Amino acid sequence: MSLRTTATRLGVLAAGGAIAALTVAGPATALDDATNNPPVYKGRVTAKNGLLLRTSPTRGSKVVRTVPRGKVVTIFCKTRGDRVVNNNIWYLLTDGTWAWGAAYYISNIGPAPRWC
Incomplete structure (x- = not known):
C-alpha cells in the first residue's frame, strides 16, 4: 500500500470519527452559533x-x-x-x-x- 493511500484512508477515518462524535454528543452548548448568546x-x-x-x-x-x-x-x-x-x-x-x-x-x- 502506498503512503498516499494510507494517508487518505487515515484522513477518511479521522473525519468519519469526528462526524460520529458530533452526532452522538450533539452540540456542545445551547448557544446561538451566530452571537454566542443563549437563544431568545x-x-x-x-x-x-x-x-x-x-x-x-x-x-x-x-x-x-x-x-x-x-x-x-x-x-x-x-x-x-x-x-x-x-x-x-x-x-x-x-x-x-x-x-x-x-x-x-x-x-x-x-x-x-x-x-x-
Missing part, C-alpha cells in the same frame, strides 16, 4: 387578571411584580416547580427583572424554552 424565547401572558412573577418557581414565594394579560415576555429557560392547575413547569423571565412565572399562564411564541 418569547411567550404571551394568558392569565385573565395578569401573571404574578415570583422570586422562585413556587406559589408561596415573594411576588416581584405583575405582568398584564396579552403582554409578550422574554423567557430565558424553564424548570420544574410547584404545580399550577396540574402543570409544574415555570419560566424564568428576563424582562427588567429576573423572575419566575407559571408556564400554565404563558403561551409560547415559537419553540418551547430550553431547560435551565
Whole structure:
C-alpha cells in the first residue's frame, strides 16, 4: 500500500470519527452559533387578571411584580416547580427583572424554552 493511500484512508477515518462524535454528543452548548448568546424565547401572558412573577418557581414565594394579560415576555429557560392547575413547569423571565412565572399562564411564541 502506498503512503498516499494510507494517508487518505487515515484522513477518511479521522473525519468519519469526528462526524460520529458530533452526532452522538450533539452540540456542545445551547448557544446561538451566530452571537454566542443563549437563544431568545418569547411567550404571551394568558392569565385573565395578569401573571404574578415570583422570586422562585413556587406559589408561596415573594411576588416581584405583575405582568398584564396579552403582554409578550422574554423567557430565558424553564424548570420544574410547584404545580399550577396540574402543570409544574415555570419560566424564568428576563424582562427588567429576573423572575419566575407559571408556564400554565404563558403561551409560547415559537419553540418551547430550553431547560435551565
